[in-house]
Amino acid sequence: MADSGSKIGEGDEVPGRVEENLCQPCLSKDKETLADKFCSTCNEFQCNDCSNVHNVLAILKNHKLVSVKEDDVASISVKMKALDLCDQHQRSLDFFCEDEKKLCCSTCAIFNHRKCHSVVEIEKIAGKITSPSSILGEKLKEAKKAAESLARHIRSSKDQLDKYIKEIHVNIRRMRDEVMRMFDDLEDSVVKRAKTLQKETLENLKKKQTINENHLADVTSCLETIESIYKNGTPVQKYIAEQKMESNLNVLCRNIKDECQTLEPVNISFHFDETIKMPPLPITEYVPGQLQLKFDWQEDVNSVDKAMILKPVSIIDLKKTGDDIKEPLYTGIDFLPDGRLVAVDNKNKKCLVYNEKLERVESYQLSYSPLSVVVVSEEEVAITCGYGYKIEFLHVSKCNEITSSRTCNVNTKYYSICLKDDRQFVVGTFDEQRPVRIVSFTGDELDFSVNFPNKRCPADINASTYIKSSNKVVITDRDEHTVYIYDIKTDTRVVVKDDQIEGPYGAAVGPSDTILVCSGKNTILQISQTGQVLSSYKIDMENSFRVCVSHDKSFLVVTNYCVGNRKMQKFKIST
Incomplete structure (x- = not known):
């Protein structure tokens, strides 16, 4: 037989089983004895031997004892869930010390409160309580409401946590896609500008090439002429050729030199600005994003400044x-x-x-x-x-x-x-x-x-x-x-x-x-x-x-x- 079957209202009712009540004072001595009596004041089932203490101690003589076989035991029983038991002695709480404002059992009253001036029976003062029980009930209902609200908040926080984690993943991917689109646009723009620059540069080079080819043809022609005169001409012809060729040569050399000075090496490149260029380290070291976890219970909670x-x-x-x-x-x-x-x-x-x-x-x-x-x-x-x-x-x-x-x-x-x-x-x-x-x-x-x-x-x-x-x-x-x-x-x-x-x-x-x-x-x-x-x-x-x-x-x-x-x-x- 389970211990829970010995206390009022604590046992589970099983259809088809006859509930047997045990003597609670005997149980405190690790002894299982069937109960014969129930004391509504002590709120205990007791055997005959234990209940006889009511006839010995004058302080217990006013307690009401009924037989466990009587039908009114069930109506007397209340589901107190051990609230009516002394925490120290596990005995029924029968007295209230008005001096120390404490509930006490008979043992506490005799040994712990014997010097107190006013130790009264709870049964005598219970009916004189002025504060309505509804106040305590309302407070308990408020506490229950707050606890239920907290439970809903915790469930909601769990759901929101899953939602926010998914949003972080989505936001990072969206940001990555946007950044990639920016780089795609940058690539299109830079390549377009590079091709335009290439076209302009090629046109300039083509003009220079045409001019240079003309210069080259003039030099080649002059060289052939002077070589022929030096080989077959008379001294008079050579002298005339030298005088005339020297003047033309000076002009030609000056034109070629001018073209050389305006010629620049072709070089085109693209460099990122230092504000966007990243060193070869993990991106987490540089991306200005922060992962933050916040718990918001009250909307009006002020932020706390942290010491640096x-x-x-x-x-x-x-x-x-x-x-x-x-x-x-x-x-x-x-x-x-x-x-x-x-x-x-x-x-x-x-x-x-x-x-x-x-x-x-x-x-x-x-x-x-x-x-x-x-x-x-x-x-x-x-x-x-x-x-x-x-x-x-x-x-x-x-x-x-x-x-x-x-x-x-x-x-x-x-x-x-x-x-x-x-x-x-x-x-x-x-x-x-x-x-x-x-x-x-x-x-x-x-x-x-x-x-x-x-x-x-x-x-x-x-x-x-x-x-x-x-x-x-x-x-x-x-x-x-x-x-x-x-x-x-x-x-x-x-x-x-x-x-x-x-x-x-x-x-x-x-x-x-x-x-x-x-x-x-x-x-x-x-x-x-x-x-x-x-x-x-x-x-x-x-x-x-x-x-x-x-x-x-x-x-x-x-x-x-x-x-x-x-x-x-x-x-x-x-x-």
């Missing part, structure tokens, strides 16, 4: 070179799209280009003291001028040649500069009441519709940057050891003050559009747009000054302004 990790790549000392007058001070740095770095040297009035290893590859002399630089396009940068009302555009070729493009005259002195969009800059001012302004590429100047503090600052106090995705302006204040984040849309601001922020200087937009700030404590701070300091990275230089981040947010470069120990360092960014 910096790994040093290279560091160089910024010392005077042969053509420098003073110790270099890089007041502006920015990455070109191909990974090169552009820097401006305020003290020596230069614009410089560095390769990916921080090796200097070009230097361009300026006529003014530059303050900041920003990359405008693949081969163009813009520079603000110290104590001058202009922004100069320079062309920086892929061969590292620097030339002046144009100058944009303005009415305000600007320090820091960054891109707002493909037509405008966000520029930090100095000696102005407005800390930042908007300047177009053509020199039109506008103000932000934001209530900035009425404070006039010199050039080395404030620096600014702009977050395109959220339309926010970031301003550092070196004197107040504060970073301000202004929301342009709502005209609100976040004031970031922290023990880690000391004399902040340069600022840049980092991974996930977090804010990177140079702190006077020789650190780079990463700050979220809500003002939380996410990470702090100690760097090997005093007085960090300017910071910039590559276009793909994978590299960071920082400079300092420490006299006699100026450096520039590059880091690899990971999260």
Whole structure:
């Protein structure tokens, strides 16, 4: 006989079988005894010996005992599923300790709660419960509804996962087909242009060939004539022939020489631009696609900003070179799209280009003291001028040649500069009441519709940057050891003050559009747009000054302004 048959409501009813109830106190002693009585208060089947305890202990005398043979046992039985049993003693829960707010069996009441002031029988207080059972039922129904919703979500996630995996395969194949069609179109176009060029070149060669054949015939004819005269002619004839032939020969030689000088070697080829040409490595190293797995349970869950990790790549000392007058001070740095770095040297009035290893590859002399630089396009940068009302555009070729493009005259002195969009800059001012302004590429100047503090600052106090995705302006204040984040849309601001922020200087937009700030404590701070300091990275230089981040947010470069120990360092960014 199974143990489950001994507890009320726990056995499975099998047609044709007479259910035998076992004494539950005996079962707890590993003894199987048929039950003779059922105690509705203890909610237990008991044999005669075990049920006699009701006649011994006064506390149990009010319990109601019925014979298991009586028909009303089934009506008394309730499917409690052991909820009415003590977890420690596996006995019926008959009492409630009002002092400790705990249910207890008779053993617990005697041994564990004998010092408590109010231990009452559950039977006496059960009818006095004021909270309706429907409240508990409703809560259970809500929990069940939530669990069912979760189960549906899990099933839906499984189905969506299969769907998305198939879509990835389809999207990649579609992209491959589109790329192949692009190359097919490219092939048709290039071959067509090549054939046109071939036809034009052949026509030119044919003309040159005709002219050359005429020259060759003239030379051959003259040669035959002079040889005949030298062989058979008189001295007078020879003299006349020489005089006349020499004049004709000079003209002929000059014509042949001219044709030779205009003759060019035929060479036609096709080369891919470096932006599309791939090294002989796996395509997964270069294709800008990412496989992402996201679980969305609530639509209003905010994204969590991750702290970045910096790994040093290279560091160089910024010392005077042969053509420098003073110790270099890089007041502006920015990455070109191909990974090169552009820097401006305020003290020596230069614009410089560095390769990916921080090796200097070009230097361009300026006529003014530059303050900041920003990359405008693949081969163009813009520079603000110290104590001058202009922004100069320079062309920086892929061969590292620097030339002046144009100058944009303005009415305000600007320090820091960054891109707002493909037509405008966000520029930090100095000696102005407005800390930042908007300047177009053509020199039109506008103000932000934001209530900035009425404070006039010199050039080395404030620096600014702009977050395109959220339309926010970031301003550092070196004197107040504060970073301000202004929301342009709502005209609100976040004031970031922290023990880690000391004399902040340069600022840049980092991974996930977090804010990177140079702190006077020789650190780079990463700050979220809500003002939380996410990470702090100690760097090997005093007085960090300017910071910039590559276009793909994978590299960071920082400079300092420490006299006699100026450096520039590059880091690899990971999260």
